[in-house]
Amino acid sequence: MEFSLWYLGLAAAFGLFMAWGIGANDVANAMATSVGSKALTIKQAILVAAVFEFAGAFLAGGQVTATIRNGIIDASSVESNPELLIFGMLAALLAAAVWLLIASRKGWPVSTTHSIVGAIVGFAVVGIGVEAVYWSKVVTIAASWVISPMLSGLLAFFIFMSVQKFILGTKDPLKNARKYVPFYIFAVGFILALVTMLKGLKHVGLDLSYFQSLIVAIVSGLITMSIGTFAISRIKIDPSQDASFRFTNVEKIFGILMVFTACGMAFAHGSNDVANAVGPVAAIVSIVKTGVVVQKSPLSTWILLLGAVGIVLGLATYGWRVIRTVGKNITELTPSRGFAAELAAASTVVIASGTGLPISTTHTLVGAVLGVGIARGIGALNLRVIRNIMLSWIVTLPAGGLLAILFFFLLKSIFYNGPII
């Protein structure tokens, strides 16, 4: 291919830029609840985000990457002109990144996932043809955007109800918090490990059976649980702090739990959102390498690494400021609520990551927060803002699509000299 190096260079650059954007803007929503409820300081949040975003992206980002890479477009439709797919994927990356940049400047609630999916579908329909899109897959993805916030909301509702029943609503909440919080911590370690083991680790040379995965997940749950129990035992209970608000000390215990759910949230976010940046890169790389459109070729490890590094770079250069701002504005959320929302959202996102469904982490988290609210757990929620966030994809999809079409024809006019289809 004539411009192979160009394509690879552009793909890596755009992918890195997109990953940077995710780290700079998106991570904040995942981390801000922990900072806002003061379970983590801003420094701790950045550390947690860096480590677990990286781990999530690198270890569990493969499935969704595969979907973005070749699950949306039927590559056989461009078999004679593989370059079209390269232009399209480059255009989609650029479109999503630019759209996100505009939207975050303006403070619009925009999801990376919606942008990239809209962009890919957009260029495919106009640049290749309506039949090039796996519409059934697109419908599945769109359905998952509706279902994921509802599922995480439902989960959050029941998690928070269980917290009320077993801890907060009892006669001795402090004692029961010590007793039951470790089980929630177990759940965090267990779910994350299980989904990761079941779906993602072949590319790092670990291929476990279902049963082995289950064992590993239980062990990892137990390990997290014992770390948590140790941390809880070190909490200083100061009854004088309960004078004005009787649950101050109980909330401290939930604060420990929330450190774990924050890790889970960062992991989940990394595992799902890295694909938005590196999915198109992976598609381009495989075409450039083989010269043809191959549907099934293994995902190069360096591509996930590129995305993981990009996210951490975004976090380090810009994202930490956004986390601080967003966290500072969340003042009404205590750890007992924040953890329920995060555990529900992280579980939902990780399951979606394992299934290869690109969903919006922010929407999932908003759904979870609403679930806690419906369980009468949160002082006040702005329904109008929630509605606007939930409906944002109606604008984001066509915006991403139109921009992608624009960039597609631009790139085509620069590089393309093959037959016109």
Add this chain to the structure above:
Amino acid sequence: MSGSYFSAIFGKSPVRPLQEHMEKILACVCELIPFTEATLARDMEAMLVHHRNIITMENEADALKKELRMRLPSTLFMPIDRRDVLEVLTMQDMVAGSARDVAGLIVGREMQIPEPMAKTYKKLIKRSVDACQQAFDAINELDELIETGFGKVERKLVGRLLMKLDIIEQDTDAIQVKLRNELFKLEDELHPVNVMFLYKVIENTGTIGDRAQRVGSRLQLMLAR
């Protein structure tokens, strides 16, 4: 700032402002104790000082009330009914109104409480302040109620507080009856117009307890939903 839309999903809870409002109301009503001391000591200067304090605090409470009302758009999703919040707020507001009426009437007419009634009148004021304190304690449980998601244990605790509020209010009623009786016996010795207004003072003082109790009843309704 980018990303800030996410934090906007969290509204400002009305609970803390509602409690601060009640705290102000309580402080306002408490001022009736030194005011009454001054009245009984016939120290007009001190009376005026405390009367002014009552008016200042009532105005401050009024400002808090308006601020909270403005901050409660109907699109806010809360664990407590918006209408209940507004009604509790109105009830709280009315308590301060009664305190102001009592002090205003006494200062305005330069009234004196007859010596034989002094002890019982002080008791009535004290008990009325108790009622407000009790209502404040109950309102103060609202954040704990929300923390526990209106858990049974917490609801029972508030129920007990409100029961005690009812008992205090009944006390104030009983003291009022006694006070009227004492006044009735003194009627012949006093100027008829003064007698008329003394009855009015007793009545106004009594409404403090009534209204404090109504704050409690509204809270109870809030819990029942």
